[in-house]
Amino acid sequence: MKLKSQFVKEYMKVTIPFMFSTLTQPLLSATDTAVIGHLGSIEDIVGITLGSTLINTICWIFGFLRVCTTADSSRAKHSQNKEDVFRAIIMPAFLAFCCGVFILLMNNIILNTYILWINPQTVITERLTDYYRIIVLGIPFVFINYVILGWLMGQRRIRQSLIIQVFGNLLNIILDFIFVMNLNSGVKGVAVATLISQCTSLIIGVLTLKNDIPKFKQYANTFLDKNTLFRYLSMSRDLMFRTICLLIHNNLFVCFSSSFGKDILAANSLIIQCNLLISYLFEGIANGSSTFSGTSYTDDSGKSLKEIIRITTKAYLVIAFISVSALQLVGFRLWTVFTDYQPIYEICISYQWVVLIFPLISGIGLSYYGIFSGLGKTKEIALTTFLGLLGFIICSYVMIQSSGNTGLWIASLLFYAIRSIGLLIYIPKLYLHLKISVNKP
Numbered sequence: 505m506k507l508k509s510q511f512v513k514e515y516m517k518v519t520i521p522f523m524f525s526t527l528t529q530p531l532l533s534a535t536d537t538a539v540i541g542h543l544g545s546i547e548d549i550v551g552i553t554l555g556s557t558l559i560n561t562i563c564w565i566f567g568f569l570r571v572c573t574t575a576d577s578s579r580a581k582h583s584q585n586k587e588d589v590f591r592a593i594i595m596p597a598f599l600a601f602c603c604g605v606f607i608l609l610m611n612n613i614i615l616n617t618y619i620l621w622i623n624p625q626t627v628i629t630e631r632l633t634d635y636y637r638i639i640v641l642g643i644p645f646v647f648i649n650y651v652i653l654g655w656l657m658g659q660r661r662i663r664q665s666l667i668i669q670v671f672g673n674l675l676n677i678i679l680d681f682i683f684v685m686n687l688n689s690g691v692k693g694v695a696v697a698t699l700i701s702q703c704t705s706l707i708i709g710v711l712t713l714k715n716d717i718p719k720f721k722q723y724a725n726t727f728l729d730k731n732t733l734f735r736y737l738s739m740s741r742d743l744m745f746r747t748i749c750l751l752i753h754n755n756l757f758v759c760f761s762s763s764f765g766k767d768i769l770a771a772n773s774l775i776i777q778c779n780l781l782i783s784y785l786f787e788g789i790a791n792g793s794s795t796f797s798g799t800s801y802t803d804d805s806g807k808s809l810k811e812i813i814r815i816t817t818k819a820y821l822v823i824a825f826i827s828v829s830a831l832q833l834v835g836f837r838l839w840t841v842f843t844d845y846q847p848i849y850e851i852c853i854s855y856q857w858v859v860l861i862f863p864l865i866s867g868i869g870l871s872y873y874g875i876f877s878g879l880g881k882t883k884e885i886a887l888t889t890f891l892g893l894l895g896f897i898i899c900s901y902v903m904i905q906s907s908g909n910t911g912l913w914i915a916s917l918l919f920y921a922i923r924s925i926g927l928l929i930y931i932p933k934l935y936l937h938l939k940i941s942v943n944k945p
Contacts, residue, residue, distance in 0.1 A: 515815050519792025521662045523785050523823075524670070539684045539694065546845060548691055550624070550766055551631025553773040555695075557758055558618050558632075559639055561751045562607060566647055568743035569600050570654035571794070571877050577658020578795045578878060590716070593655040599740075600651045604644025611640045622759055625766075631691050638695035642702035649702075652709040657791060664712045672705030742882035746889040753896050753919050760904060760912050768909055771851035774839065779862045782827050786867045789819045790874025797878030809934060812875060820871040827863040831856075858913050865917055869924030876927065879934060888926030892919040 573596045580588035607614070615636055619629055649668070656665040676697055683693030754776075761772040793816045797809065831838065838859075839852040869888070876885050896919035903911025 511811055512815060515792060515796060515812075518660060518662060518795060519789055519819065521666050522657070522791040523788025524666070539680050546766060546770060546848075547625070547627045548631055549770050549845075549848075550773070551628050552635055552691055552694060553770065554618075554622065554624060554628065554758070555632045555635035555639070555691075557754065557773075558615070558636060559643075561755060562614070562640075562643060563646055564747050564751055565744060566600075566603050567650065567747055568740045569596055569603070569647055570650035570657075571743055572596065572740055573651050573654030574658045574791070574794055575878050575880060577655045578660075579658075581659050589659070592658065593651060596651040596654070597648060600647035601644065604647045607640070607643045611637075615640075621755075622762055624762065628766075634691050635695045638692060639698050642699045645702045645706040649706050649709050652706075652713065656712070657795060660795060668705055668709045668712060671708060672701045675704055676701035742886040743877070746882070746886040749886075749889040749893040753893055753916070756897070756900070757912065757916055760900060761909070764909050767847045768851060770845075771848045771855070772909070772912075774848065774852055775855055775858055778838065778859045779866075782859070782863045783866060783870055785823050785827065786820065786863075786870035787873075789816060789823065789871040790877070792819075793871065793874035794878035797875045813931065813934075816871050816875060817868075820867045824863045824867045828860055831860055855909075855913060858917070861917060862920070865924060866920035867924075869920060869927050872924075872927040872931070875934070876930070881930075881934065884927065884930045884933070888923050888930070891926060892922035895919060895922045 573592060576592040576596075577589070580592045615633065619632070624632065653665050653668060656662075656668075679697030679700060680694055683689040683697050687693060689696070757772070757776075758769070761769045793812055796812050836853050836856065838856075839849050873885060876882065896915050899918050900912055900915035903914050905911075907914070
């Protein structure tokens with residue numbers, strides 16, 4: 505019992521800071537939208553929404569850089585092999601740099617393809633382009649920072665990872681108010697604020713590693729170890745496929761929303777912002793769980809894995825309960841934070857039920873994601889997300905024709921439900937993966 509109590513304390517010590525740090529990330533786009541939502545036109549709101557969707561799409565596709573680095577860093581720390589510890593950051597950092605340069609070279613093609621696909625109005629296209637062309641310059645900084653954060657998380661250097669994320673994100677929020685509210689810079693001001701915060705976050709991240717850099721140089725000539733590279737690329741492939749499925753869902757959702765008119769598109773975007781805030785809380789749980797599950801390879805009895813699953817489930821239930829209770833307490837006043845435009849406000853009110861159901865349906869899948877990624881079981885993550893995407897496409901095709909925007913939201917919730925159920929079904933196979941018998945936790 506004492507051992508379990510110590511484990512719970514250690515888990516909470518790691519996970520709670522992760523939850524607060526990950527929560528600051530969606531606050532950025534929520535702040536961008538809220539600032540423009542009160543001071544800008546509906547074209548500004550939709551332009552920033554579409555622009556942030558495109559940027560988030562790019563960042564989420566390469567989010568495997570942080571997840572894979574966290575898993576490798578956690579396993580390397582537990583093995584106490586210094587060469588593996590530093591290889592866990594050198595190789596991903598090199599890949600992150602290459603990916604960032606590739607996005608910069610392809611940025612015009614990406615933007616033009618996106619505009620051709622969603623086909624927005626001319627004014628909205630101008631706002632979208634203004635936002636994107638500035639903020640895309642920070643993509644290489646974001647990718648490298650993913651690796652730094654992932655490595656620090658795996659090493660359980662919580663305070664340092666918190667400083668990087670919280671400082672950069674709070675700086676972005678402050679600059680939003682300065683550029684938009686005081687300098688009246690509009691959409692471009694929001695983009696510049698984000699770019700500055702991205703650069704600042706990377707600088708802080710590099711300074712955080714200043715004592716480790718001499719050690720990195722010592723192992724730099726071994727960073728292309730074939731076995732490590734193969735494992736990393738295998739995990740990266742699965743998680744990239746999972747992210748592509750997730751982003752196909754997100755972008756199809758935006759595309760379908762735009763067919764209902766700009767008011768519904770804007771309202772759906774605000775609901776998505778709220779759901780993102782909730783989902784990032786569960787991602788904090790996933791981050792904490794991944795750092796512990798990555799070390800359970802060495803536990804032949806499986807007790808460590810059982811405890812991780814048990815406490816992750818409890819954390820999900822607590823956060824889901826708090827989220828739903830808070831949303832019930834705030835009620836319709838939630839939407840006044842984002843906009844004072846009456847038609848959008850009224851649409852958001854009519855879909856309040858979506859944000860109440862979302863944490864209950866999506867939370868378990870988002871939380872268990874960390875357990876699977878920490879163990880390197882990424883194929884299951886990719887498969888369940890793909891099945892969820894198929895369910896969304898089929899359901900949206902049927903439901904939109906009969907129920908319009910309500911049918912679209914039902915299809916989206918089904919996507920998250922399939923992912924959660926899929927990972928629950930795969931839980932027993934984790935025990936087989938560790939070559940232990942399945943006992944009821």
